[in-house]
Amino acid sequence: MAILLKDLVNKNVPLNGGHRMCPGCPTPVIVKQILMSTDHPKVAANATGCLEVATTIYPYTAWNIPWIHNAFENAAATIAGIESAFRALIKRGEIAEDRKQTKFIAFGGDGGTYDIGLQSLSGALERGHNFLYVCYDNEGYMNTGIQRSSATPIGANTTTTPVGKVSYGKKEPRKDLISIVAAHHIPYIASAAPHNWMDTMNKAKKAIEVNGPAFMDVISPCVPGWKIRTDEWKGISEAAVKTCFWPLIEIENGEWRLTGESKKIADGKMEKLPVEEFLKSQGRFKHLFKLENKDVIKLIQDDVDKSWNYYKRMAGYND
Amino acid sequence: MGIVEKTQKKGTSKKETREIVIKKERCKGCNFCVEYCPRDVLEVSEEFNEKGYHPPKIVNSDQCLFCGLCERICPDFAIYIKNNETEPEKEEKPISETTHGLFNIVKSKYEGEFFMQGDIACAEGAIYAGCRFFGGYPITPATEIAERMAKRLPFLDGVFIQFEDEIASMAGILGASWAGAKSMTATSGPGISLMNENIGLGMMTETPCVVVNVQRGSPSTGLPTSWGQADMMQAKWGSHGDYGSITLCPKSPQEFFDLTIVAFNYSEKYRLPVFILTDAIVGHMIEKVIIPPPDKLEIINRKYTKKRPQDYLPYEAESNLIPDFAKAGDGYHYYVTGLTHDERGYPIMTEEVQKENVTRLVEKINTYSDDIIILEERDIDKADIVVIAYGITSRTVIPAIEKAKKKGIKVGYLRLITIWPFPEKRINEIARNIKGFVVVEMNLGQIVLEVERCAAPYTSTKLVPHAGGGIHNIDDIVKAIEELAHEKK
Numbered sequence: 147m148a149i150l151l152k153d154l155v156n157k158n159v160p161l162n163g164g165h166r167m168c169p170g171c172p173t174p175v176i177v178k179q180i181l182m183s184t185d186h187p188k189v190a191a192n193a194t195g196c197l198e199v200a201t202t203i204y205p206y207t208a209w210n211i212p213w214i215h216n217a218f219e220n221a222a223a224t225i226a227g228i229e230s231a232f233r234a235l236i237k238r239g240e241i242a243e244d245r246k247q248t249k250f251i252a253f254g255g256d257g258g259t260y261d262i263g264l265q266s267l268s269g270a271l272e273r274g275h276n277f278l279y280v281c282y283d284n285e286g287y288m289n290t291g292i293q294r295s296s297a298t299p300i301g302a303n304t305t306t307t308p309v310g311k312v313s314y315g316k317k318e319p320r321k322d323l324i325s326i327v328a329a330h331h332i333p334y335i336a337s338a339a340p341h342n343w344m345d346t347m348n349k350a351k352k353a354i355e356v357n358g359p360a361f362m363d364v365i366s367p368c369v370p371g372w373k374i375r376t377d378e379w380k381g382i383s384e385a386a387v388k389t390c391f392w393p394l395i396e397i398e399n400g401e402w403r404l405t406g407e408s409k410k411i412a413d414g415k416m417e418k419l420p421v422e423e424f425l426k427s428q429g430r431f432k433h434l435f436k437l438e439n440k441d442v443i444k445l446i447q448d449d450v451d452k453s454w455n456y457y458k459r460m461a462g463y464n465d
Numbered sequence: 466m467g468i469v470e471k472t473q474k475k476g477t478s479k480k481e482t483r484e485i486v487i488k489k490e491r492c493k494g495c496n497f498c499v500e501y502c503p504r505d506v507l508e509v510s511e512e513f514n515e516k517g518y519h520p521p522k523i524v525n526s527d528q529c530l531f532c533g534l535c536e537r538i539c540p541d542f543a544i545y546i547k548n549n550e551t552e553p554e555k556e557e558k559p560i561s562e563t564t565h566g567l568f569n570i571v572k573s574k575y576e577g578e579f580f581m582q583g584d585i586a587c588a589e590g591a592i593y594a595g596c597r598f599f600g601g602y603p604i605t606p607a608t609e610i611a612e613r614m615a616k617r618l619p620f621l622d623g624v625f626i627q628f629e630d631e632i633a634s635m636a637g638i639l640g641a642s643w644a645g646a647k648s649m650t651a652t653s654g655p656g657i658s659l660m661n662e663n664i665g666l667g668m669m670t671e672t673p674c675v676v677v678n679v680q681r682g683s684p685s686t687g688l689p690t691s692w693g694q695a696d697m698m699q700a701k702w703g704s705h706g707d708y709g710s711i712t713l714c715p716k717s718p719q720e721f722f723d724l725t726i727v728a729f730n731y732s733e734k735y736r737l738p739v740f741i742l743t744d745a746i747v748g749h750m751i752e753k754v755i756i757p758p759p760d761k762l763e764i765i766n767r768k769y770t771k772k773r774p775q776d777y778l779p780y781e782a783e784s785n786l787i788p789d790f791a792k793a794g795d796g797y798h799y800y801v802t803g804l805t806h807d808e809r810g811y812p813i814m815t816e817e818v819q820k821e822n823v824t825r826l827v828e829k830i831n832t833y834s835d836d837i838i839i840l841e842e843r844d845i846d847k848a849d850i851v852v853i854a855y856g857i858t859s860r861t862v863i864p865a866i867e868k869a870k871k872k873g874i875k876v877g878y879l880r881l882i883t884i885w886p887f888p889e890k891r892i893n894e895i896a897r898n899i900k901g902f903v904v905v906e907m908n909l910g911q912i913v914l915e916v917e918r919c920a921a922p923y924t925s926t927k928l929v930p931h932a933g934g935g936i937h938n939i940d941d942i943v944k945a946i947e948e949l950a951h952e953k954k
Contacts, residue, residue: 194686199689215686217655217685217686218630218655219630219659257603260629261629261630262602262629262630262631264629287603289605290603290604290605290608291603291605291608291612293603293608293611293612293627294627296629305608305612305615306603306611306612306615306625306627307615307627308612308615308616310616312619312620313619
């Protein structure tokens with residue numbers, strides 16, 4: 147069944163408003179897009195991070211579905227435990243018929259997914275639990291005050307890759323998590339961007355309903371971390387896709403596909419913007435527009451082009 | 466705009482002018498600057514800015530100390546102190562003695578009096594002690610240490626690495642230590658729990674390094690942004706097995722600076738990971754910190770062997786129980802393992818070698834415990850009751866002691882600066898002459914167990930617990946002192 151906006155407005159919201167996320171943060175939007183894409187009962191596990199801290203503290207507790215917090219490194223392991231035990235309960239006949247289709251979703255930030263949580267994510271994917279792992283990727287440890295993570299792009303200014311005379315910011319390119327997860331050969335993997343809500347929700351629906359592990363990496367522009375205005379996330383999310391910094395990818399049973407704007411760009415129906423369009427409105431890249439850092443932008447463009455060409459090749463386009 | 470003060474910086478011929486700058490258009494009239502100014506320099510003006518608020522104005526310009534509180538407190542960056550001549554970056558720039566090599570000691574020019582956060586003081590202490598490798602992972606409330614190191618180490622030819630988790634951070638600093646660097650990591654409760662396996666590896670392989678734990682409310686994620694003192698036992702028993710360990714416990718940013726240096730000295734001298742256990746209050750507290758000139762404080766560096774490579778055995782301890790290091794890159798043969806090993810470093814799984822190896826790990830700390838233990842004592846000889854506290858709680862007990870003294874009770878004060886090895890001898894000594902101990906700590910009873918053990922046959926012990934996230938009520942402490950004082954023996 148297709149997702150329609152007019153149906154969505156009548157649905158119960160799984161994550162209430164009035165929580166303590168920063169103004170202008172798209173992460174709760176992403177959570178809602180993911181959870182509202184299906185009507186099955188849902189259980190969420192949440193790694194330590196912005197989402198966990200800000201949406202839960204009483205009296206601002208915002209979750210309307212069963213929710214479990216765990217340590218920083220093991221959301222995937224916790225949800226795997228829940229899912230396995232639930233299957234055992236079904237087998238023993240202790241779960242009512244209408245609850246048997248309960249879906250298990252884990253949320254983690256990029257710190258808890260790319261870095262410290264990679265081991266438990268990989269383990270859960272390999273064991274083949276039936277769950278969806280969603281990484282809301284704000285490209286850094288924003289909850290502890292903006293440190294670099296392995297999802298932080300080249301040239302970004304963070305408190306542990308400070309910009310100054312010695313350094314232009316982070317020097318290493320970001321980790322290609324989509325490919326790492328793809329190497330587990332799980333049934334469904336996707337990257338998404340919240341401005342294209344229809345694309346995100348369609349992907350989430352597929353991911354939740356598929357039998358077996360699924361993974362989604364969703365870009366989540368961070369107001370204090372990326373040093374942007376509170377009304378800018380949508381534009382920046384869009385720019386990330388249109389510059390091919392953040393291609394919209396879908397991998398279904400090993401078959402790579404591009405979706406949304408990325409597909410249009412690959413098909414030549416839309417123009418691929420230079421990466422400056424993505425960088426220019428973010429304070430964390432401000433220093434790159436100084437004369438002495440001119441080369442760094444080229445470095446970022448090269449990195450973006452390289453990975454874009456790789457994804458295009460994987461999706462069956464010839465250079 | 467603003468007032469201008471001319472000062473001559475100590476030791477330089479450079480003149481520096483400072484002024485308060487008020488960006489009127491940014492002000493939204495919260496009046497924090499006016500309220501918080503300790504010298505009443507500012508006042509709310511009559512005029513309106515573009516937004517329709519009354520920005521502050523300077524009235525008592527000669528009173529201004531340029532303390533910068535207004536700058537810190539302003540939520541809108543509308544007021545700040547401007548330094549007109551010197552560039553702060555230039556000031557910080559170090560003068561290197563030796564310019565080659567990754568881990569050569571480079572003298573920093575960072576000295577003088579500062580208004581400094583505890584975490585930052587810790588980082589500066591580490592740099593003072595010669596730490597040139599920091600491996601860490603962000604965690605509140607210890608992140609500032611990593612952030613400071615990330616800023617400072619590149620100027621000192623040092624290395625800052627943000628690892629992918631705490632397990633890797635701890636393993637990383639052990640590796641760096643074996644390559645010859647003084648290395649450190651800093652974290653909080655959950656991070657220490659992850660590090661513990663590698664801390665055990667550090668103990669077994671006798672690797673010098675410093676592990677800072679800025680304690681927060683626990684267990685698990687607990688109170689990430691507030692404090693506790695509930696990791697005291699974990700510091701001693703965190704990793705599996707028997708080993709001697711050293712833990713220091715600062716009560717102020719200044720002491721955080723000083724004890725970080727002491728921790729490095731201990732770690733190099735006794736060859737083990739040394740803990741600094743502080744809490745989020747001390748870590749985030751901003752106080753005066755004095756950083757002395759580079760040669761003023763004692764710095765102990767690694768003791769390298771004088772033997773030739775063919776005669777050298779990496780774990781051959783003389784009567785002093787502490788084996789000498791060999792310098793990485795000098796052609797010595799090394800074999801480092803977490804398995805039970807003999808003096809060559811080779812794993813040998815026998816009862817005899819296990820006994821020798823592990824006993825030495827414990828004995829090397831016991832033997833030197835008198836040198837390691839630092840205590841602060843006040844009025845102990847005349848006291849009936851002695852209050853024992855450490856870290857931030859040692860500052861809460863002072864007014865309680867004063868209050869009890871006014872009530873005619875003779876109260877002494879014992880502050881444990883070294884927690885592990887535990888000062889058993891001294892406490893046992895004191896126990897013989899007093900009526901009782903009151904142990905004040907921000908947990909539900911950890912160090913009190915040790916005090917009870919040492920005091921048991923002679924005197925009784927009373928705990929004033931606190932679960933963390935706040936501070937003790939002074940009256941609770943006074944009550945405990947009174948109860949013990951009036952108890953019939």
